[in-house]
Amino acid sequence: MKTSNFHLFTTRETPAEAEIVSHQLMLRCGMIRKLTSGIYTWTPLGLRVLRKVEGIVRDELDKAGYQELLMPAVQPSELWQETGRWEKFGAQLLKIRDRAGRDYCFGPTHEEVITDFVRSEIRSYKQLPITFYQIQTKFRDEIRPRFGVMRSREFLMKDAYSFHIDHASLDKTYWEMYEVYSRIFTRLGLGFRSVEADSGAIGGNKSHEFHVLADSGEDQIAFSDQSDYASNVELTPIKQEETGPAEPAEEFRTVDTPDAHTIDELVNAYGVPVEKTIKTLIVHAGEEQTADFVALLIRGDRTLNTLKAEKLEEVASPLLFATDKEIRDAIGAGPGSLGPVGLSIPVIADYEVACLSDFAAGANTDDQHFFGINWGRDVEVPATADLRTAVEGDISPDGKGILQMARGIEVGHIFQLGTAYSEAMNAVVLGEDGKSHVMPMGCYGIGITRIVAAAIEQNNDESGICWPEPIAPFQVVVLPMNAKKSHRVREAAEKLYAELLEAGVEVLYDDRDLRPGVMFKDMELIGIPHRVVIGERGLDSGALEYRYRRDSENSEIPLDGALDSILKKLGNK
RNA sequence: CGGGGUGUAGCUCAGCCUGGUAGAGCACCACGUUCGGGACGUGGGGGUCGUGAGUUCAAAUCUCGCCACCCCGACCA
Numbered sequence: 001m002k003t004s005n006f007h008l009f010t011t012r013e014t015p016a017e018a019e020i021v022s023h024q025l026m027l028r029c030g031m032i033r034k035l036t037s038g039i040y041t042w043t044p045l046g047l048r049v050l051r052k053v054e055g056i057v058r059d060e061l062d063k064a065g066y067q068e069l070l071m072p073a074v075q076p077s078e079l080w081q082e083t084g085r086w087e088k089f090g091a092q093l094l095k096i097r098d099r100a101g102r103d104y105c106f107g108p109t110h111e112e113v114i115t116d117f118v119r120s121e122i123r124s125y126k127q128l129p130i131t132f133y134q135i136q137t138k139f140r141d142e143i144r145p146r147f148g149v150m151r152s153r154e155f156l157m158k159d160a161y162s163f164h165i166d167h168a169s170l171d172k173t174y175w176e177m178y179e180v181y182s183r184i185f186t187r188l189g190l191g192f193r194s195v196e197a198d199s200g201a202i203g204g205n206k207s208h209e210f211h212v213l214a215d216s217g218e219d220q221i222a223f224s225d226q227s228d229y230a231s232n233v234e235l236t237p238i239k240q241e242e243t244g245p246a247e248p249a250e251e252f253r254t255v256d257t258p259d260a261h262t263i264d265e266l267v268n269a270y271g272v273p274v275e276k277t278i279k280t281l282i283v284h285a286g287e288e289q290t291a292d293f294v295a296l297l298i299r300g301d302r303t304l305n306t307l308k309a310e311k312l313e314e315v316a317s318p319l320l321f322a323t324d325k326e327i328r329d330a331i332g333a334g335p336g337s338l339g340p341v342g343l344s345i346p347v348i349a350d351y352e353v354a355c356l357s358d359f360a361a362g363a364n365t366d367d368q369h370f371f372g373i374n375w376g377r378d379v380e381v382p383a384t385a386d387l388r389t390a391v392e393g394d395i396s397p398d399g400k401g402i403l404q405m406a407r408g409i410e411v412g413h414i415f416q417l418g419t420a421y422s423e424a425m426n427a428v429v430l431g432e433d434g435k436s437h438v439m440p441m442g443c444y445g446i447g448i449t450r451i452v453a454a455a456i457e458q459n460n461d462e463s464g465i466c467w468p469e470p471i472a473p474f475q476v477v478v479l480p481m482n483a484k485k486s487h488r489v490r491e492a493a494e495k496l497y498a499e500l501l502e503a504g505v506e507v508l509y510d511d512r513d514l515r516p517g518v519m520f521k522d523m524e525l526i527g528i529p530h531r532v533v534i535g536e537r538g539l540d541s542g543a544l545e546y547r548y549r550r551d552s553e554n555s556e557i558p559l560d561g562a563l564d565s566i567l568k569k570l571g572n573k
Numbered sequence: 574c575g576g577g578g579u580g581u582a583g584c585u586c587a588g589c590c591u592g593g594u595a596g597a598g599c600a601c602c603a604c605g606u607u608c609g610g611g612a613c614g615u616g617g618g619g620g621u622c623g624u625g626a627g628u629u630c631a632a633a634u635c636u637c638g639c640c641a642c643c644c645c646g647a648c649c650a
Binding site: 009010011012013014015016017019027034036037090091092108109138140142143144146151155156157158159209218306318409410411412413445446447448449450451479481482484485514515516517518519520521522524533535536537545 | 574579583584585586598599600607608609610611612641642643644645646647648649650
């Protein structure tokens, strides 16, 4: 490709809307252009990268024996009614209506369509297991699209679905897919980690996320420093400590605390160690409960994990905090003065809270706290549960090592759906026993679009992008110095360009009549891995200059046999 | 949806407080000088100042409504 025939438009300045480095660089390179919130055009440059990612994903899936198909982006509401998701999926589902007044949605995912396809195509257990996949445009009407293509509303996704005669077969495919995913992300040149995850709105049982590790990631990952345990921190369980609370050492006492309504104020004004304080959070009770509210106790320096809390039957799901007025009506004190002693509503304490001694908490009377509280002596020992979010330094749930934290960008997610969809849609096959069996399903997603952004997050420097070679838009760039003034330079460059093309190399030849500095800056910005510079200087000594994008020094390659030298570099890196 | 912010040339922004001729840098076009790390000069094209109403002799500027976009939270590949 010659730059004269390639739409390249780079900018020196960073557009104001871009917050993170990948978004900034994608805009500065001219890889994407925003049409409207969360919806982007991919320019020829950006599309080359997107296609590379897509190609690698497709290649590995094909090798694993999964079959590609292509499902419609627009889906009829009837299918979604069958699974109940027409209502349940919520506002993320973009609903549209045709001229006859029939309802459709723009597909955010394809469980319904694939299940419909399979229930009419597959009749016998002998055809199972079977896995289909597609690479296709999805639309999710995100509440807040963000970070360019990292969280866009319209995006390209690889989604795969597997169907099985029994759970054992599903489990087998699931772990095969786990390996395929690992191969894909390795081949893409990404630093990643797989973690145990919550299955979220898609539903189902077992689930793993694949995260590209990057500081700008939106997810927090907890992992053990001594084992391969890793999980999304929203899910990381915390073990109950085996040792109970220490013997009481302090007198129980009531203290007037008119200026302490937060944990911070309590700690600063009264010298209570923060790890001897507890927060009392009042939330709505679950449907079957007799009380209206439940009090959740968390150590003062910890945060409530809402996912864990709402899984408790005592707690309403979704979690709903009581308002200040509700708290005052039920307890007779404001939210800044609550505690477990003398509380009239059910109490659930975090495991850690149950192990405290001589701690401080509100007195359920405005402007008063109790100090030196001890379980059993001053207040009944409460029910306990795992309520808080894990933090760095906690013991790993597998008992091996302590937890570290990292930030990640979720680029893949695999689920064992079980029969949630196949049952709702009556997707059955005949088994060996001659009876109908509901097919357990797995589903497996990769965010193709997001991978491009994640790869940039992980591979950039002050000059621009440093693409991993497998997904670079071009492998090599040929830069002639002042070609207009020099026949020799122009001829040598044209010749090398032709040879590289002939050899099947993806080469960009910068034939624009530009000052060298501009070319260098442009090519470093767009991150082409290999650069060959041709100038009078080098030609005089029979050499070309070569530089790898991540290096800071040039090396020379002899003009004679330059093609072979370059091919060797491509193979080596 | 709640909270905060911004809308002026393709991009980055000034001008608004204190109403009166719409600006700069980058980008773009032409010519010339330059030319191995984002050159310089001269000339030029380009804006219904987000939008609608109001106040006023006069609105980018003041007032009100609306819209869009961005940032912080819950959601997700």
